[in-house]
Amino acid sequence: MAKAREIRRRIRSVEKTRQITKTMEMVATSKLKRATDRVYAARPFAQRLAEVIGRLLEPELRERYPLLRQPERSRRAAVLLLTANRGLAGAFNTNLIREARGLVQRLRQDGIEVELHIVGKKGIGFFRFQRERVASGRTDITDRPTADDAASLADPLMAAFERRELDAVYVVYAQFRSAMSTPPRVLRVLPVEAPKEKRHDGHVHNYILSPSADEILNRILPLYVRNSIYRALVETAAAEQGARRTAMKSATDNAGEMLDILRRTYNRARQAQITQEIAEIVGGAAGLE
Amino acid sequence: MIMPAERLRVAVISPERTIYEGDADMVVAPAWDGQVGILRGHAPMVVLLGHGDLRIRLGSAEEQFFVAGGFLQVVDDVVTVLSERAEAE
Known part of the structure; x- marks a missing residue:
């Protein structure tokens, strides 16, 4: 009986x-749908931006x-590691942390702070x-990151880069x-790896550039950096x-099994x-006879 | 000489999404140094934007957006507005 x-x-x-894991699975599925939409919605901006930079920039x-x-x-280098606020996502966070540790180690071996x-x-x-000393830690970025979140991460880093810190x-x-x-994945956002313009549809020399190629680039390169970080966040x-x-x-599935x-x-x-x-009853009855 | 298309193709894009995509007869944008109007057949151009109203006119209809910063590009009657701040009004 006890057993x-x-x-x-x-x-x-x-x-x-x-029941709980099933519910979490369904919640993740519906959030995944919306998160995937955001990944795709972020592509046109990035594409067009890369196109224009590639067109205007003379690598020399x-x-x-x-x-x-x-x-x-x-x-001196900065490593910005993106992880989740929550666990129960398999090896997701562990993989990211391992990647970051590997990168930090490699940089330090090269004598980089x-x-x-x-x-x-x-x-x-x-x-x-x-x-480890954590220069800045953010837990306020939700599972729906915004372009403003990206800007608040990117701007101090860009400023430090421009100051040569x-x-x-x-x-x-x-x-x-x-x-x-x-x-x-590891992505180097600074210095900016200039996107290459593949199509040669009309030379930039024929373009009206206002105010000037230099000023346009100086204004839109920061957009490119923020956008790289925004895309990393949504992905x-x-x-x-x-x-x-x-x-x-x-x-x-395992619980089912x-x-x-x-x-x-x-x-x-x-x-x-x-x-x-039954055996006991039968045995008992037999004993009575 | 490339014949201009019937209409302008316009896209207004923010980092988060494509806010508007459609045809237009005329686009008036707040460039950094004042308003700029674009009709079909415009020369290729990249111009920085200031902040203000972006108006997209098609026939008698007009769409209006607020933009701040970013830039506008025109190539072959395709107008692309990229701005970190762009909202329908």
């Missing part, structure tokens, strides 16, 4: 867990633009635990290839939901108990 009751209790507990003249400055020797800027409780928690800025984020594939947000959905789906086994064991125990009771 069957024990199994029943476990069945009930696993059922409740499955890059020293004229502070954001394109290539330092001869890198002394690294300052860490982290978005998301998970990343901040890890590096604080490692007793930083020689490079890297972003560690999760690339959103699909809901199933969200590998961690990471979508990747988080994708990873959580996958993790919760396999948790739900476990329930099958538990139910089978429970039935066997129940039948054994009934058989035993």
